[in-house]
Amino acid sequence: MDNAVIIEAKDNVAVAIEPIPAGVRASFCYPDGKQRAVNVCEDIAIYHKFAVCDIPCGSKIIKYGEHIGEASRDILTGEHVHVHNVASVRENLEKEESL
Amino acid sequence: MSKQTFLGFARPDGRVGIRNHILILPASICASDTASLVARQVQGAVTFHNQNGCSQVGADQQWTMDIMAGFAANPNIYGTVIISLGCENCQMDLVTEAIQKRTNKPFRQVVIQQAGGTLKAVEQAVRYASELAEAASMQQRQPFxxxxxxxxxxxxxxxxxxxxxxxxxxxxxxxxxxxxxxxxxxxxxxxxxxxxxxxxxxxxxxxxxxxxxxxxxxxxxxxxxxxxxxxxxxxxxxxxxxxxxxxxxxxxxxxxxxxxxxxxxxxxxxxxxxxxxxxxxxxxxxxxxxxxxxxxxxxxxxxxxxxxxxxxxxxxxxxxxxxxxxxxxxxxxxxxxxxxxxxxxxxxxxxxxxxxxxxxxxxxxxxxxxxxxxxxxxxxxxxxxxxxx
CATH class of the missing domain: 3.40.50 (Rossmann fold)
Structure with a gap:
């Protein structure tokens, strides 16, 4: 049984669906059925996010296949992703949409 | 019974309700406590605490009017007893007109300052509400x-x-x-x-x-x-x-x-x-x-x-x-x-x-x-x- 879920193939965060202690493997399944696991490097509370790849400071955090914010510092694979390392950014989505 | 039907109440405006409440509608905050007294007394009556209805800018008053008219017109409501204080911005005739633009369901009006205070207003409103409740109780659910x-x-x-x-x-x-x-x-x-x-x-x-x-x-x-x-x-x-x-x-x-x-x-x-x-x-x-x-x-x-x-x-x-x-x-x-x-x-x-x-x-x-x-x-x-x- 997986202890995490990832929503879209291009997401760089997954969601813990059980509490995952530091050092434990988080396993999750991609929409195409491909199974993957990463070691979380800190305790991840149930329903909180962790990085499934390294996310450099300033790059987008992607969940649901969409931007949910930007990394406010470098985030390593398996790190907790939350308000301490993510900034909310208002994008002009109407402009983006009409391009 | 088919899976794709439900048992509801037909309304004269063509809509269908799933509850058959009598709404005791306070036109402003000054009528809210009176409305609560009335609703407590009549089976099937519902009310809410209206915090607004007076001393509002135009846009806010409009939203308050839209909520009041919309609640009265909601198909879950059989009929409405409108209770106003009398001097508020959301005047009885304005509230009534807003409701009538949305529905032809029955309504009654009680103005506290005209009735002669809370107790007389409650007496009038309880009488109206219980008449509506009695009529509502005769209505049967039908499949829709x-x-x-x-x-x-x-x-x-x-x-x-x-x-x-x-x-x-x-x-x-x-x-x-x-x-x-x-x-x-x-x-x-x-x-x-x-x-x-x-x-x-x-x-x-x-x-x-x-x-x-x-x-x-x-x-x-x-x-x-x-x-x-x-x-x-x-x-x-x-x-x-x-x-x-x-x-x-x-x-x-x-x-x-x-x-x-x-x-x-x-x-x-x-x-x-x-x-x-x-x-x-x-x-x-x-x-x-x-x-x-x-x-x-x-x-x-x-x-x-x-x-x-x-x-x-x-x-x-x-x-x-x-x-x-x-x-x-x-x-x-x-x-x-x-x-x-x-x-x-x-x-x-x-x-x-x-x-x-x-x-x-x-x-x-x-x-x-x-x-x-x-x-x-x-x-x-x-x-x-x-x-x-």
């Missing part, structure tokens, strides 16, 4: 197709399970209602922010598409005008403790409850619906005022998703609470109607859960009490633009 249903969708106390389970499940139910010819309302403009482009792609035409961006811009602008930012209250402390990081993440989870069908119209707050299919209503993220707006629009039932668990109800329409958080379903059991957590823990269970939730909606339409109804929860809120004058 699901196409007569208007469901409102709402989320509150969200956490990441809302976007993973409860909202996608309500989205599937919304699709089902729309496919059966009914109406589903997606609400909470504050929670479209960061996801408005995704909704805009589903607009049936350019007018609807530009209206989606317009209501989001208008909302942000209104807050900027008073030096505020929507992010100041969003995500809430509870959202963040649950694992939601940004407003964009909350929004992307939120819009799942609108399912996958085309968006056919965008309505302003508390306006009466006349389209079938999936529509948007411009409501605030504040749950009781958003729920009130959709019920004023004509929703007979509200599907309310929550991660943290909330008690929200409404005097006029059942509000079904659905959570995808297995821990919350245990700890907040008394307030919750449906456990959507198998969406997360039992992959492939979505079709079965959609059927089960549809069954609960039909049972509720047929008369089964929601948890909030059983607890007698009637608090509402009306969206506001600015301070009282």
């Amino acid at each position: 197709p699901v196409s007569e249903l208007i469901i409102g969708t709402e989320c509150g106390g969200s956490d990441p399970t809302s976007g993973l389970a409860a909202n996608p499940l309500v989205g599937c139910l919304s699709d089902l209602i729309v496919d059966l010819g009914g109406t589903s309302i997606l609400s909470e403009t504050t929670e479209f922010i960061g996801a408005e482009h995704i909704l805009a792609r589903r607009a049936v035409n350019e007018t609807v598409r530009s209206r989606i961006f317009e209501i989001v811009h208008r909302y942000e602008e209104a807050l900027h005008m008073v030096g505020e930012e929507v992010r100041h209250g969003n995500p809430s402390p509870g959202n963040m403790a649950g694992g939601i990081t940004t407003l964009e993440e909350k929004s992307l989870g939120c819009i799942h409850k609108g399912g996958h069908r085309p968006i056919v119209a965008v309505y302003d707050y508390a306006q009466q619906l006349h389209d079938k299919g999936l529509v948007i209503m411009d409501t605030p993220g504040n749950d009781p005022s958003s729920v009130a707006g959709m019920i004023a629009g004509g929703a007979q039932i509200v599907l309310f998703t929550t991660g943290r668990g909330t008690p929200t109800g409404n005097p006029i329409a059942p509000v079904l609470k659905i959570t995808g958080n297995k821990l919350t379903f245990e700890t907040m059991r008394d307030n919750l109607d449906f456990d959507a957590s198998p969406v997360i823990y039992q992959p492939g269970s979505m079709p079965k859960l959609t059927d089960e939730l549809f069954e609960l909606v039909l049972q509720t339409a047929n008369g089964k009490l929601s948890r909030a109804e059983a607890l007698g929860f009637i608090e509402i809120a009306i969206a506001r633009v600015c301070n009282y004058v």
Whole structure:
């Protein structure tokens, strides 16, 4: 049984669906059925996010296949992703949409 | 009985209710306590505490009027006893006219200052309300197709399970209602922010598409005008403790409850619906005022998703609470109607859960009490633009 879920193939965060202690493997399944696991490097509370790849400071955090914010510092694979390392950014989505 | 019908009450304006309440409608805050006394005395009567109705700027007074008229016109209401103090801005003739623009259902009027004080007003209003209640009690439920249903969708106390389970499940139910010819309302403009482009792609035409961006811009602008930012209250402390990081993440989870069908119209707050299919209503993220707006629009039932668990109800329409958080379903059991957590823990269970939730909606339409109804929860809120004058 997986202890995490990832929503879209291009997401760089997954969601813990059980509490995952530091050092434990988080396993999750991609929409195409491909199974993957990463070691979380800190305790991840149930329903909180962790990085499934390294996310450099300033790059987008992607969940649901969409931007949910930007990394406010470098985030390593398996790190907790939350308000301490993510900034909310208002994008002009109407402009983006009409391009 | 076919799966695609429910037992409702026919109204003279052609709409169909799932409850048969008498509404004791306070036209202003000054009539609210009197309205409560009346409602307590008459079986089948409902009321709420109207905090407004006087000393409001035009836009705020309009919203208050729209909520009052919409509540009286809501198909779950058999008839209305309007109670006003007499000197408030929401004058009896204005309230009556607003109601009559929406419905031809029965109403009675009581003005406290004309009746000669609270006790005389209560006596008059109890007499009117009990006459209406007696007439309502003679009415039988009849079968109607699901196409007569208007469901409102709402989320509150969200956490990441809302976007993973409860909202996608309500989205599937919304699709089902729309496919059966009914109406589903997606609400909470504050929670479209960061996801408005995704909704805009589903607009049936350019007018609807530009209206989606317009209501989001208008909302942000209104807050900027008073030096505020929507992010100041969003995500809430509870959202963040649950694992939601940004407003964009909350929004992307939120819009799942609108399912996958085309968006056919965008309505302003508390306006009466006349389209079938999936529509948007411009409501605030504040749950009781958003729920009130959709019920004023004509929703007979509200599907309310929550991660943290909330008690929200409404005097006029059942509000079904659905959570995808297995821990919350245990700890907040008394307030919750449906456990959507198998969406997360039992992959492939979505079709079965959609059927089960549809069954609960039909049972509720047929008369089964929601948890909030059983607890007698009637608090509402009306969206506001600015301070009282």
